[in-house]
Amino acid sequence: MADETVTRSNADKKTYVTTYRPSLLSGLPRKTQREALGITDDALPFRGIDFWNAWEFSWLNQKGKPEVAVASFQVPAKSAQLIESKSLKLYLGSYSGTKFGYRAEVISTLEADLTLAAQAPVSVTLQTPEQIHGMGIGVVNGTSLDGLDVVVDDYFWDPSHLVVEGTTIVRETLFTHLFKSLCPMTGQPDFATVQIQYSGRTINHAGLLKYLISYRQHEEFAEQITERIFVDIMNRCSPDRLTVHTHFTRRGGIDINSVRSHEDAAPSEIRLWRQ
Numbered sequence: 001m002a003d004e005t006v007t008r009s010n011a012d013k014k015t016y017v018t019t020y021r022p023s024l025l026s027g028l029p030r031k032t033q034r035e036a037l038g039i040t041d042d043a044l045p046f047r048g049i050d051f052w053n054a055w056e057f058s059w060l061n062q063k064g065k066p067e068v069a070v071a072s073f074q075v076p077a078k079s080a081q082l083i084e085s086k087s088l089k090l091y092l093g094s095y096s097g098t099k100f101g102y103r104a105e106v107i108s109t110l111e112a113d114l115t116l117a118a119q120a121p122v123s124v125t126l127q128t129p130e131q132i133h134g135m136g137i138g139v140v141n142g143t144s145l146d147g148l149d150v151v152v153d154d155y156f157w158d159p160s161h162l163v164v165e166g167t168t169i170v171r172e173t174l175f176t177h178l179f180k181s182l183c184p185m186t187g188q189p190d191f192a193t194v195q196i197q198y199s200g201r202t203i204n205h206a207g208l209l210k211y212l213i214s215y216r217q218h219e220e221f222a223e224q225i226t227e228r229i230f231v232d233i234m235n236r237c238s239p240d241r242l243t244v245h246t247h248f249t250r251r252g253g254i255d256i257n258s259v260r261s262h263e264d265a266a267p268s269e270i271r272l273w274r275q
Contacts, residue, residue, distance in 0.1 A: 017090065018097030020109075025091040027081030027117040033224045037231045041080070046230055046242075048077030048260040050223050051269050052088070056253030057126075059095040059106055066096075067103070069126040071110065077260060079120030082223050086185060089252040138270025140195050140247070142173030145209040152210060157218040157228075161211035162236035164201040169240075171199040177274075179212050183251075184219040192222070192248040193272055194229070200239030222248045226258035243267070249274040 017024060031041060039045060057071040075083060100106045107124050114122035175195040183190055194212055215225065230244045243261035255275045259266050
């Protein structure tokens with residue numbers, strides 16, 4: 001039998017827009033998810049910020065020559081909307097065939113569009129390959145939970161694993177690289193490193209790890225998961241101070257890093273081994 005050649009007509013191909021189109025960008029209201037967690041916009045129990053890094057960003061200069069950079073965005077947790085990641089990828093792709101006179105014009109355009117989508121001021125930086133290379137790979141601080149010998153038979157969100165033990169007040173930082181959840185839009189896996197810093201009665205380490213592993217079949221956006229972890233730990237363990245920092249790995253060339261904390265100052269952002 002002769003080999004069959006399968007071709008796809010142009011009509012069958014999905015259009016990938018390469019000319020600047022801000023209408024591709026969309027936001028999703030935080031309110032619905034926060035109400036489910038008992039959070040109201042006028043009384044947030046935390047301070048926080050969402051850091052986005054887009055590693056595949058490109059545009060054309062005024063002569064038509066391509067420029068590349070890592071585009072980083074800071075979205076305040078108090079914004080009315082979060083940025084929908086698939087729409088962000090398509091929106092950023094629309095820059096790839098568009099000419100801009102100056103880098104500052106690219107930044108100001110990104111800031112204006114993202115601010116409109118988030119309904120709060122969003123700041124943007126563009127970092128050159130040389131700058132990113134100089135930053136290198138960072139290491140998350142704290143004690144790893146990953147070496148604990150735990151039996152796991154629950155892969156659906158279960159905050160009942162969170163328990164405190166004893167009466168001694170401690171201050172510690174714990175982390176795991178084993179976190180995985182699912183994107184509610186596509187069902188694709190989202191992997192992350194989760195870091196938790198708290199002061200208060202000791203949180204059982206094995207229970208905390210099992211709680212974080214229980215998200216493996218849970219569908220939710222990265223920013224919302226960070227808030228859910230914060231609220232769950234506060235409700236179940238009542239620490240005096242708490243910071244939850246999630247480092248989600250790249251999907252579509254974009255990583256998301258969210259911080260929810262009692263502290264005023266956000267921790268320094270670092271690039272981890274999977275980012």
